[in-house]
Amino acid sequence: MGKVKKQKPNRNKRNVVAVSNESDGEEQLIVDSKETAIQTVLDQLQSANVEEKYCGLQTLAILIENPDNIEQVTTRGVVKVAAPLLLDSANSVRNAAAGALRNLSAVRLDVCDTLMDEDIMTPITCYYHEHAAEWTPSNSSTKDEDSDTYIQCTNLLMNLCESSELAVKYVGQSKILDILPKYLQLSIFGSEIVIATLQCLFVIVEDNPLAIERIKSNSEAQLQSLICLEGSNPDILLIKTVAAGVIINMCSGDVSKLPTDVINRVLSILANSLSVDHKLACNQLSSSVPLADASGKVAALKGNESKVLDNQIKAVLQMLDAQQSAIEIIANICSCDDGDEVTDGESSDEEPDEEICNNGDDTMLSEDKLPPMVMEALVSLDIFTKVWARTELPPQNVMMILKEYEGSQLVYNKLHSVQTRALLCINNMLSTLPIDSLGGVNGIYKIWLDAGKLTFKQNTENINLLESATAVMRASLDKIKLKENGNINECNLFNNMALSDIEMMLTGIKECETPEIRSNLIRMIGILALLLVNNLNEVTSNVICTITEFIIEQAHKENDVWVLAEAIDTLVDLYSEDETDMLAARVKLVDKLSILAPILKNKARQQRRLPKEYKVLVSTATSNLPRFIKYKKTRLSNL
Template identity: 70%
Template sequence: MGKVRKTKARKVKNAVVSEESNEEEQLSNDSKENAVQTILDQLQGASVEEKYCGLQTLAMFIEIPENIDEVINQGLVKVAAPLLLDPASSVRNASSGMLRNLSAVKLDICDSLMDQDIMTPLTCYFHEHAESWIPDPISKSRDEDIDTFVQCVNLLLNLCESSDLAVKYVGQSRILDILPRYLDMSLFGIDIVAAVLQCLFVVVEDNPLAMEKIKSNCQKQLQTLIYLEGTDPSQLLIKTLSAGVIINTHGGKLTTLPIEMINQIMSILAKTLSVDHRFACNQLSSQVPLKNTSGKMEDPPKIKDAQILDKQIKAVIQMLDAQQSAIEIIANICSDEDGDDINSDSSSENNEIDEEICQNGNGTLLTEDKLPPEVLEALVNFEVFQRVWARTEMPAQNVVMILKDYEGSQLICKKLQSLQTRALLCVNNMISSLPNASLGGVNGIYKIWVDAGKLVFKQREENLNLLESATAVMRAALDKIKLRDSDKASDISLFNDLAISDIEIMLTGIRQCEVPEIRSNLIRMVGILALLLVNNLNDITSNVICTITDFIIEQSHKENEVWVLAEALDTLVDLYAEDETDYLAAKVKLVDKLAILAPILKNKARQQKRLPKEYKVLVNTAITNLPRFINYKKERVSKL
């Protein structure tokens, strides 16, 4: 009876809570709808004060993530965006700042902004307000107008980064004829020039129409900017961005530039990355106000001190922006695509070169052999890899917390995370593009693998972008070790200290991973690790290989994404391709287990037809190769 009464009481209590919760939710929704309606009324008001107040309120409203969908669904962008063309400079400024902040929330927000026709008023702003504008030193709205222009350029950058349609709009407008005039440092200053260069860096990439326009409109200005004197953060930012735009106007092909310009660009990238970002953040952390024992921020600095602090914060932000841009440039230089010649006419000549290079004893064309020799030489001479790798290290945790606690320096923490992630992605490209010696030899590559593993398995990072890039580095490092030319039997010595508990940490990490890209990297990585152990089979290594095999089989049955399943099965095919693994294959009953998974792969492939091209290739290859491998291994195992 007691249990029954308790159950009834709990139901009544829950019902009351549910009713209260529904009432609170209804009040919240009503309040939100009222706020949106008030903002709409103000944005459509007749006076400057009403419109300005509405934009300010909207700017605060979108700071709460839960409000973003309401703003989009109620079409507030359609009302706020035309205010970029308002006669009042204060309204234009408030509109540009709010829209820029909204566009920076996440990429799919930019798609929503495009759906609400943000490009029409934004394009009109550049045509009507930027075609001949020059900051007036005596104008009361000078600083406001400069900020509006910078915000509009940054808004355009965010839209073009996430939307091909936005890039198309830019190409059809006069924007690319207007922006080059803002590269005059003496007339417009560093903030404007930097904003324009950042935008052009994005818009010009892989865009033939934009390449030609920028080449014809500002090639000489860009070349002037890369030869600027000085090494303070603002100048490094300008020079780095200018170098990036120059490379992108040449289709990303450094080799189409004169050799002296290649050296100048590589020198700029090296100098930008030689600045110790951790030391700069350490110094800044000693200047910002701290929280006292009660958790409250100390008194804000006096006006003069505050201005000095703002300049210091701005300098660190410029330095981090410059370093991220440099890393993105290097990552593109070292990408696989960079090894392909842009002109198809020269393909036969390249093939002859490839054949010549292949006379290296095993007929294999290494990725580093495809990197243009002058580019490879510059990367090695300027120690670019070491400089990029240094950017994967964050400042001390206490320094990061101090910068995060002070509102004025919170942006630096976000930029540090972004820099670390981009640096790891760049390292991933560089590992496959540089010779072993430039990476510290096999022991150096192994250390990279270990250090990246600490980010993935030891620190339990919640930053998924960081985890994906770190796992990509781990995979690339093991790939590099696997492909090296020296005696592979000695590779096992690198993993002498790798305990079975370390393997279990990796396997547990994969089991708990919810992101397919990260899961795929980790599965391939443990597969390569097992493949390296095949070179020195004994009781211990055989046990590890079998453990990894059983794990990949187990994961394959649980895997929902067909392309990750294909990656896992392809990993097993690679692992057991060598004949010396026949007895291990028999031990784990590999043939029978793969025979069960083959139809599962086909079935999932039929269900998941809409895949990116590279994933389709992976899945189709696995479907083709798996039956052949099963038949081959079945015959081999039957003879044991």
């Protein structure tokens, strides 16, 4: 979700908060304190004067560019005062309000929760009913401004619906679902409005039977025409891609419900979107971006040069948006989340169903869950390779150029977003596609190594990237483990694994503060140890024992019960093989797990409110651990 370009405060109106610095032509924000600035904004927003309101909204837009100001903006009641200005009689005020609120909604998900608490859905709903229901560019004297207001409001609505089920409910109770389809008419409204509408519908329609029926009844033919558009310009590519996503969401994600010709067209659109060389496009863009001088300043382009560069940036952003949308759609197609829900009322220490405890022995393989024709299309169109290519960023010098120039910073941010989404998609595809179509064991091993470079060899503070990269590492080893029941001696990938090779991983887990990443890494090194069981010798035995002792040590330090459950489940998987009895005796596994068992049970009782998948994990580990201890104790007594 990008932000609207920064608009400067009105220079002709006195503003005690935002003033003009004519020496360098830039607006500077001069405030005695945040409290003074925010109070000034509140006073201006409540003024009867159009210019005062507009100036207050522009100052608000500057304030929220600084993350340090967000908390005070959201706690001082600014939203409750600004939101009704979406209905102001002045076009300029409506436009400024829509831009500022949209930018605010894009900061963080919890900010969207605050917006909902401030009843933002009431003015948004009224905006669509009063201003959007009958509007067309032909009957507007301020076409560009009104178009931008609609786009900002629709992006704001999308952000809210993406983070709040209550927002989706409001939409279903209003006429918005009857108004939005009107804006899919490309010949009347143009590509930018159609794109914003499609992106919003893509979010609203997902897992929403009411919205699906409403959109089916009044937009199905329009959506079909959009995926049949000719041309490969970035805006057309984006329209076709998101329209394909809406169509898939309208069949509740079950692509097999669509006619064969539609399935083929939709998957071809996704492949075409991902066929554009994103690194080449960014390299070309960086050649057009003005560079900083010796003092670090970048001279702004003017006139036609500025317009050409703006259009080039816009085209690259649309291309990246199309690729991100395609990646998200493919990730959903390849998602195999069929777990039964565990309700809040269920106790974490209750016996789980046998189906949960049997480790999926009698369940369908995830590779068999996709319809054959979808699987065939994903393989024949080489979708996996295309998605994997999106995990690679342009060269570092190109990234720095894009980051330094204010106008291209959105491209820099979008590249990182696409990279993270691509890794998450790869995670899903690894479990869904047959290993032979992924380059075999050696191909998966290379993916594991490349994901490891992203995880361990880059100094990154991007938590989302680390989480998705570690998920790929885990899924890669899982895929190798499943190959012929883990019997991969023929490829000799891990047979020479030494303690020095895993030290970096163990250090990474110790230093990791994010539970999701710790969980991925713990499971990953557990699978790695399990793969070494197939070739036990002095070196591999030492590695397995070191990993075991490390996981046990981490388990004692773990505060999150579901990560603790993951660690214990990892050890149970590792030592469920009878060949590990000698190693289990060597590390005194039974005694150490017996100490962890009551710790797990107590934490499970204390931390009951967990997401569905975590509850199943904790419930399974809590139930399986005593059985495993009893089984392994009997085995070791016979040594």
